[in-house]
Amino acid sequence: MKKSFLYLAATLLCCVGLTGCLSHWxxxxxSRLQVENATEDCTLLSVDIFSMESDNYQRWIAETLLPGxxxxxxxxxxxxxxxxxxxxxxxxxxSGETLQFVKKMEVEGxxxxxxxxxxxxxxxxxxx
Amino acid sequence: xVFKKSFSTxxxxxxxxxxxxxxxxxTEDLSAGGAVTRDRHLKEIGEVLRGGRGGYFDLGMYYTxxxxxxxxxxxxxDHEGFAFRQHAAAFVTGNVAEHLHLGVLAWVDRAGWDGEDxxxxxxxxxxxxxxxxxxxGGVFSNSEADFTLAMGxxxxxxxxxxxxxxxxQDSLTYIWGHARWGFASAQVSLFEDRWRxxxxxxxxxxxxxxxxxxxxxxxxxxxxALAMYNTKGEKDSLTLTWEQNLYEQRLYAEASFDLRExxxxxxxxxYYPDPSRMLGFEATCTRRxxxxxxxxxxxxxxxxxxxxxxxxxxxxxxxxxxxxxGTVLAELKFNLATFDGLLFGRGGAKAAPMEKNTxxxxxxxxxxxxxxxxxxxxxxxxxxxxxxxRYEDGTPARGGRTSAxxxx
Numbered sequence: 001m002k003k004s005f006l007y008l009a010a011t012l013l014c015c016v017g018l019t020g021c022l023s024h025w026x027x028x029x030x031s032r033l034q035v036e037n038a039t040e041d042c043t044l045l046s047v048d049i050f051s052m053e054s055d056n057y058q059r060w061i062a063e064t065l066l067p068g069x070x071x072x073x074x075x076x077x078x079x080x081x082x083x084x085x086x087x088x089x090x091x092x093x094x095s096g097e098t099l100q101f102v103k104k105m106e107v108e109g110x111x112x113x114x115x116x117x118x119x120x121x122x123x124x125x126x127x128x
Numbered sequence: 129x130v131f132k133k134s135f136s137t138x139x140x141x142x143x144x145x146x147x148x149x150x151x152x153x154x155t156e157d158l159s160a161g162g163a164v165t166r167d168r169h170l171k172e173i174g175e176v177l178r179g180g181r182g183g184y185f186d187l188g189m190y191y192t193x194x195x196x197x198x199x200x201x202x203x204x205x206d207h208e209g210f211a212f213r214q215h216a217a218a219f220v221t222g223n224v225a226e227h228l229h230l231g232v233l234a235w236v237d238r239a240g241w242d243g244e245d246x247x248x249x250x251x252x253x254x255x256x257x258x259x260x261x262x263x264x265g266g267v268f269s270n271s272e273a274d275f276t277l278a279m280g281x282x283x284x285x286x287x288x289x290x291x292x293x294x295x296x297q298d299s300l301t302y303i304w305g306h307a308r309w310g311f312a313s314a315q316v317s318l319f320e321d322r323w324r325x326x327x328x329x330x331x332x333x334x335x336x337x338x339x340x341x342x343x344x345x346x347x348x349x350x351x352x353a354l355a356m357y358n359t360k361g362e363k364d365s366l367t368l369t370w371e372q373n374l375y376e377q378r379l380y381a382e383a384s385f386d387l388r389e390x391x392x393x394x395x396x397x398x399y400y401p402d403p404s405r406m407l408g409f410e411a412t413c414t415r416r417x418x419x420x421x422x423x424x425x426x427x428x429x430x431x432x433x434x435x436x437x438x439x440x441x442x443x444x445x446x447x448x449x450x451x452x453x454g455t456v457l458a459e460l461k462f463n464l465a466t467f468d469g470l471l472f473g474r475g476g477a478k479a480a481p482m483e484k485n486t487x488x489x490x491x492x493x494x495x496x497x498x499x500x501x502x503x504x505x506x507x508x509x510x511x512x513x514x515x516x517x518r519y520e521d522g523t524p525a526r527g528g529r530t531s532a533x534x535x536x
Contacts, residue, residue, distance in 0.1 A: 009435075012191075012460060019193055020246030027195050029209070029243040029251060051203040058204065058291075077243060077253040079195075082205035109208070 028109030034073045037065040039118040043094040047071075047114070049078055050085035050102055057085060064094055079109040086116060086123060101125075150194075151454030152201035153211050158241055158257045158450050159294050162284045167325060167355075168448055169235045169263040169282065170304055170315050175475050176219055177308060178331060179338045179467045180269035180276035181229040184474065186217035188461030190449065192245070197455050200241050200255055202292035207255050210245035211450055214238045217463075221267060231267035233278070236260070240287075241450070250288070258287035259296075265304065276308040282317070322358065329353040333373055335477040336403075337467055342478060348373050363388055377403040377477040391415060394443035404480035405473030408432040412443035426453060435462055 015022075037044045047061035060078070063071045086101040101123040108127075115126045176184045190213050192198055198211040214237070221231030240258040243251035250258055265280020282302040289296050303318045315327040332349035334340035341347055351371040356364050366387040374381055378400050384393035396412040414426040428441025437459040439445050445452050465472050470479035 012436075015193070016189070016191060016460060017247065019191070020244055020249065023193065023195065023245060027208075027244075029195075029253070049204050053203045056203060077255060078204075078207070079209075079243075080199055080205055080207040104205075 029077070029079060030075055031078050031107055031109050031112055032073050032075045033060060033112045033114060035061050035065065035071040035114045035116060037067055037069050038115050039123070040067050041090065041092060042067065042116075042118055042123070043089045043091055044116060045087040045089065045094065045098060048085045048087070050083045052083055066094070067092055073111075078107050081106050084125060086125070088116075088123065150197050150199065151452075152199040152206050153241065153450040153452060154201050155203075155257075155293050158200075159296065161239055161257075161450055162259055162261060162296075162300075163324075164448060165237050165239065165259075165261045166263070166282050166284065166302065166317065167357075169237065169261065170306070170317060170325070170327065171353075172217070172474065173219075173233060173235065173263070173265075173278070174306060174308075174313055174315055174327065174329060176233070176465060177267065177276050177278055177306060177313075178335075180267070180274070180308065181221045181223075181231065181271060182219075182465065182467035183221065184217060184219040184233075184463070184465045186215065186461075186463035186474075188216075188459055188463070189214040191458045191460055192455075198241075198450075198452055200292075202255060204292070207243075209241055209243045209253075209255070211241045211452060212239065212245060213449055214247075219267075221269065227270055227272035229267075229269040229271060231269070233263075233265055233267060233280070235263040237262075239449075252288045253290065255290040255292050256288050257290055257293055260285050260287065263304070265306075274310050276306070276313075278307075279303070279305040325355060325357050327353055327355040333371075333377075333477070335377075337470060337472055337476060337478055343376070347377055347477070367393065373477075389417075391417070394447075396443055400476075402481065403476060403478040404471070405476035406434055406480055408473075410442065412441075414441070414443045414446050416446075428453070435460065437461055 033047075035044065035047055044065040046059055046063075048057040048059050050057045060076055061071050061074055065071055081104065083102055083104045087098055088101065089096045089098055103125055105125065105127070113128045115128050117124045117126065190211075192210055192212070195208040195210060198209075200207040200209055200211075215235075217233075217235045219231060219233040221229045224230050238258070238260040240256065242256045242258060243253040250256070252258070262283045262285070263280065265278050267276065267278040269276045280303075282304055284300045284302070286296050286298050300319070302324060304316065306315045307313065311331045313329045313331070315325075315329075317324045317326075329352065331351045333351050334344070334346035334349065336342035350373075353369045355367045355369070357367070359365055367384055368387055369382065369384045371380060371382045373379075380398045380400070381396070382398060383395040385391065386393050392415045394412055394414045396410050398408060398410040400408050409429070409431055411429045412427070414428070415423070416426050417423055426441050426446060428439065428443065428446070430437060430439035430442040430444065439457045439459070440455075441453045442457075445457055449457065463474055465474050465476070471482070472479050
């Protein structure tokens with residue numbers, strides 16, 4: 001009993017001491033996002049994390065992407081379930097009225113590639 | 129072996145359950161964490177200073193291994209990460225003159241939410257909040273008059289505040305005082321020239337550890353505490369806590385009421401296998417009013433196994449661990465209080481059963497107290513035979529004949 005207790009204590013101590021190291025191996029705590037504009041007739045103005053409770057937002061990708069263009073990779077601390085907002089225009093040169101596309105998505109962390117496609121009158125977001 | 133197998137199954141089940149059922153903690157609860165911790169420190173100090181002398185030691189931390197066990201709910205969504213709390217406490221006294229005791233105490237607590245759960249290497253990301261509270265003070269006790277006076281300071285320091293929290297000052301200093309005379313005690317916490325909280329307690333229950341009764345009606349008297357909190361701009365909140373021994377100082381009921389809103393805060397039924405409170409089991413019911421439009425009851429419980437504590441929706445963790453619920457919490461912990469050389473758990477009524485007691489019983493079994501005679505030795509006495517004796521025949525030893533070899 002005494003020996004098994006010692007083993008248990010040693011195991012627990014290892015778990016505690018190494019808990020950060022162990023989880024760090026298979027848990028990504030930041031996201032690196034690249035966005036591709038895969039539409040043919042829309043210009044993406046920005047990609048934000050949008051707050052549904054207020055009008056607050058945090059800009060993630062601040063580049064204007066013409067059809068077929070890819071953004072730079074931007075690293076951020078977003079890991080979890082968030083509402084993504086894509087600001088876009090229905091033109092190939094960024095002119096015209098700014099439209100919003102909002103979708104709740106799970107951001108898993110690590111390297112992410114977001115493909116924005118047109119779907120009917122709206123957009124479709126796909127992590128690839 | 130059976131124990132080992134069932135124990136590992138239990139651990140595995142708990143680990144699975146903790147990941148499957150997970151509810152997020154909120155930024156509001158994390159922002160309010162400092163005030164909650166300061167209040168808990170003072171409450172614990174009040175319990176430990178019940179006797180005015182002796183000592184106390186506490187060390188512990190929550191172990192929440194999965195990043196989706198306690199996610200953070202901000203206005204943007206649910207962030208994966210780790211809520212954590214590490215705590216330690218120490219209290220020692222020395223006898224400086226007859227009946228006079230001087231002591232020092234320190235309570236440390238580091239808690240918050242972070243993107244990673246390294247113990248000494250925080251992540252400090254945009255949504256982290258890390259805060260520590262350090263309560264220290266000096267204690268003066270007169271054991272003849274049964275009087276204790278303690279005072280000191282509370283330092284609340286913020287390591288890091290992410291962008292989703294309300295702004296917070298780096299460092300705040302509070303002054304606290306505690307006075308006890310017999311079973312009555314009063315506490316006050318001050319910030320600058322304004323009071324933050326006050327607590328008046330009557331520990332009427334007779335406890336053998338402090339020289340009280342070990343049984344009888346005096347042990348069934350309640351422990352009552354009235355706490356007042358100075359809430360900014362609103363009416364001060366008033367909380368009444370009632371602890372009642374139900375059976376032999378092993379079964380207790382505890383309830384806390386909010387007197388301003390005339391409602392229950394929480395109710396708990398606690399069972400300690402021994403009155404020293406080294407082990408404990410509790411079932412609790414918490415009334416949640418924080419969420420708008422929700423006034424529901426949260427049922428939970430906890431098992432305290434001295435070195436580890438498992439809790440699910442327990443009232444203590446709901447209040448002291450940022451409203452953590454929906455997940456099985458494991459807390460690695462150890463605490464021990466001492467009074468006149470006797471050991472017990474904080475708040476205990478009697479000393480822990482020590483090895484000394486067991487020995488007395490063992491001796492009793494072997495020889496009854498009435499027979500003081502030493503039992504006659506029945507074994508044959510050992511016969512010592514001389515070996516290696518040298519017989520001498522008058523001639524010098526050198527070359528002389530010896531009857532036995534091996535002599536010196």
